[in-house]
Amino acid sequence: MKGYQFTYSVYRRPFRQPLTTSHGTWAIREGIIIQLTDANSRAELGEIAPIPWFGSESIDRAIEWCQQVGDNITKDKIHLIPDDLPACQFGFGSALTALELPPTSTLAPKFDLSGLLPTGAAAIAQLPVLVQRGYSTFKWKIGVLPIAQEEAIWRQLMMAVPIDAKLRLDANGGLTQTAAERWLEICSSEARIEFIEQPLAPEEIEIAIELAAKYHTPIALDESVATFDRIQAAYARGWRGIYVIKPGIAGFPWRLAKFVTQHQLDVVFSAVMETKVGTAAALRLASDLKVTRSLGFGVEDWFDDDM
Numbered sequence: 001m002k003g004y005q006f007t008y009s010v011y012r013r014p015f016r017q018p019l020t021t022s023h024g025t026w027a028i029r030e031g032i033i034i035q036l037t038d039a040n041s042r043a044e045l046g047e048i049a050p051i052p053w054f055g056s057e058s059i060d061r062a063i064e065w066c067q068q069v070g071d072n073i074t075k076d077k078i079h080l081i082p083d084d085l086p087a088c089q090f091g092f093g094s095a096l097t098a099l100e101l102p103p104t105s106t107l108a109p110k111f112d113l114s115g116l117l118p119t120g121a122a123a124i125a126q127l128p129v130l131v132q133r134g135y136s137t138f139k140w141k142i143g144v145l146p147i148a149q150e151e152a153i154w155r156q157l158m159m160a161v162p163i164d165a166k167l168r169l170d171a172n173g174g175l176t177q178t179a180a181e182r183w184l185e186i187c188s189s190e191a192r193i194e195f196i197e198q199p200l201a202p203e204e205i206e207i208a209i210e211l212a213a214k215y216h217t218p219i220a221l222d223e224s225v226a227t228f229d230r231i232q233a234a235y236a237r238g239w240r241g242i243y244v245i246k247p248g249i250a251g252f253p254w255r256l257a258k259f260v261t262q263h264q265l266d267v268v269f270s271a272v273m274e275t276k277v278g279t280a281a282a283l284r285l286a287s288d289l290k291v292t293r294s295l296g297f298g299v300e301d302w303f304d305d306d307m
């Protein structure tokens with residue numbers, strides 16, 4: 001049976017500034033870098049970067065799973081990683097996929113990445129910095145401050161967003177339906193708003209479908225489609241809008257690719273605040289899937305190290 005030597009190391013990366021969303025404040029990103037080495041001594045890395053509040057396993061659960069693997073793992077055992085460990089499925093699955101690719105296949109395509117702005121009024125000063133860095137798509141969190149305050153900041157922010165740039169507003173499910181409809185209304189005449197991401201709670205798929213039909217501003221679902229079973233459920237319940245897919249917690253890459261291709265989903269890939277290891281695996285998958293919209297991986301500014 002094809003087996004691989006297995007090693008792993010746990011990391012803890014403090015954010016340069018805590019990431020504040022309607023879920024709360026996230027100060028330290030913990031993850032696991034794994035390495036699989038085949039019989040020809042070829043080694044490939046993978047990354048396990050859980051986001052439990054998006055429906056993935058916890059870092060402790062992922063470490064426990066890695067601890068029980070031992071020094072070797074077979075392809076069969078990797079394929080049997082259970083669905084309640086989607087970040088482990090992605091980390092092991094992407095390392096396995098890399099081992100099966102010809103060694104020379106490096107990531108060629110240049111991607112248009114989107115820059116993640118700080119929450120609140122700090123976004124106004126940071127926007128020109130990211131424009132200078134070459135970003136033309138930006139993301140700003142809403143649903144954190146009272147809507148009147150955020151709307152006032154948004155109007156100031158829009159004065160600095162270049163005419164040909166795009167801004168995504170990400171509510172992380174933190175808006176009431178009234179507040180969501182207010183944002184959809186004020187954005188409907190603003191062509192630079194690419195979409196409003198996860199305006200309502202993850203389980204509110206039918207209301208999202210209703211609002212998508214009622215307003216011009218596109219809606220994208222993120223938390224509602226954060227793991228593979230949620231993607232399948234949202235599709236079964238009729239969601240045909242934008243899927244913000246975080247490959248890092250969406251399970252086996254090959255299974256995700258098959259579903260996205262089979263159902264021709266409208267996909268934007270998004271980061272799980274992973275290191276270069278996980279980002280490379282996610283962008284390889286984006287390239288295979290010909291995901292062309294700007295990808296939410298402009299997050300290197302959020303850490304001091306360059307892991």
Ligand SMILES: O=C(O)CCC(=O)C1=CC=C[C@@H](O)[C@@H]1C(=O)O
Nearest residue numbers: 021116139270271272273296297
């Ligand atoms: O998608 C992006 O543009 C960057 C990543 C990003 O916004 C997020 C990553 C991880 C958790 C969340 O707080 C947040 C999101 O909601 O999409």
Ligand SMILES: [Mg+2]
Nearest residue numbers: 170172197222
């Ligand atoms: Mg989001």
